[in-house]
Amino acid sequence: MEKNTRANKKSSKKRVAVFDLDGTVFRSSLLIELLEELIEEKIFPKKARKVYSRELQNWLNRKGSYEDYIEKVILAYHRFIKKKRAEDVWKAARKVVSDQKNFTYRFTRCLVSELKKNYYLLAISGSPQEMVREFGKKFGFDRTYSRIFETDKKGRFTGKILFEDMIKDKGKILKTVVKKKGLNLKDSIGVGDTEADIPFLKLVDYPIAFNPNLQLYRYSQRRKWPVIVERKNVVYRLNRGRLPQIVKTVLKNLKCPR
């Protein structure tokens, strides 16, 4: 029998598991929740809501797409972040994560909690780093990648985004981390919910489409990737795509500590 020495533990962490966050672990968008909090705290003006209110209504009435809505939310954030103090945004982010940390899917929360023991846990999100870092910390991710808004010497946002090309390619981020940290893609697991996650899902040994949108759903069916859906208190496995034993066990139990 293999002894569970520190050396063994260390080497087993060479395996990597990659997660998208918005819609995959978090049952909302970290960006939307931060933006709403900033308006609530009067750091952003109320009129910021006007930028996306029509698209939000259209999405709620299923007349428009979620993508159109989120695109306008991003636009509003970009428009109003300039000259705001980074300290205020970090504070708002901490409050949102503290209030909403339990607003997660059961399947991915349990999977993260289980994989944490033996996998290097990576989260890649297009949401702002203030939210993603806080969220990642709460759930024990080893590293998070997110959208970084530049600040000036006085600690105020300039409105510029740093390394924007990088965050748009989630596959490139995974490749960089694997190389930098000396990780191994053998037995790696990836979980995502939209087509933006395809570039990293393609690289891992076990890709999982969780609550996928139409684009990712179609792609997964073609590639025979497993599709898992969580609705209310039921988790469905929609096809027989390959799953590692550890994921099958999580699906069976769906019990994990908060």
Ligand SMILES: [Mg+2]
């Ligand atoms: Mg997502």
